[in-house]
Amino acid sequence: MARTQGSHAGTTGPKIRATALRLFARHGFAAVSMRQIAREVGVQAGALYLYTPDKQTLLFDLMRDHLQDLLADWTPPVGGAMAQLEHFARHHIAYHLDRPELVFIAYMELRNLSPENFAVIEALRRDYEDRLEAILRAGVAEGVFDVSDTKLATMAVISMLTGVTTWFRDGGRLSRADVESTYWDMVRKAVQGG
Known part of the structure; x- marks a missing residue:
């Protein structure tokens, strides 16, 4: 099959992924066709299948790579639980603010994964949640946190931190550093109880 003029194997694959991500985040997975992705990329629809077997795999790959990159990017600092929690909170916000579309599809498009793909994504999410828990x-063991249900607290903290991506915009009233500091303060107060 001939490649569309101007396409290049080294750039077309990443362009397909970036376009699919943007379209999935804007219109929803179910509303986006492979033909629409191909049109936006500037290739023939059949050319997409040189890079991915189907739309489901494309969605799965975006989600899986996002979570694997997140897991690989975070390493807890040496120190007590308070220092580790601060690092986790700040890292989560900083990492996700640069990836709002990936965050959106990672949460909103889970329902569109096949059961097998869902199980893989769920395991990666659980790995990340387990690190915070x-x-x-x-x-709690050190006596610096007052949390009766660490699993519930884990889900609440991640939900709060991830929510930043829905409203934050660079150049707005708060800087990234302001947001990190404010959210860290809220997380700290939430787990200290009192």
Whole structure:
């Protein structure tokens, strides 16, 4: 099959992924066709299948790579649970603010994954959640956190931190550093109880 003029194997694959991500985030997975992705990329529809077997795999790959990159990017600092929690909160916000479309589809398009793909994504999410829950458990053991249900607290903290991507815009009233500091203060107060 001939490649559309101007396409290049080294750039077309990433362009397909970026276009699919943008379209999935804007219109929803179900509303986007492979033909629409191809049109936006500037290739023939059949050319997409040189890079991905189907739309489901494209969605799965975007979600999986996002979560694998997130897991690989975060390493807890040496120190007590409070320092680790602060690092987690700040890292989560900083990492996700640069990826709002990935965050959106990672949460909103789970229902469109096949059961097998959902199980993989759920395991990666659980790995990330487990890292935070381990910090919270350590903080309870150290006596610095007052959390009766570490699993519930884990979900609440992640939900709060992830919500930043829905409203934050660079150049707005608050800088990224302001947002990180404010959210860290709210997380700290939430787990200290009192």
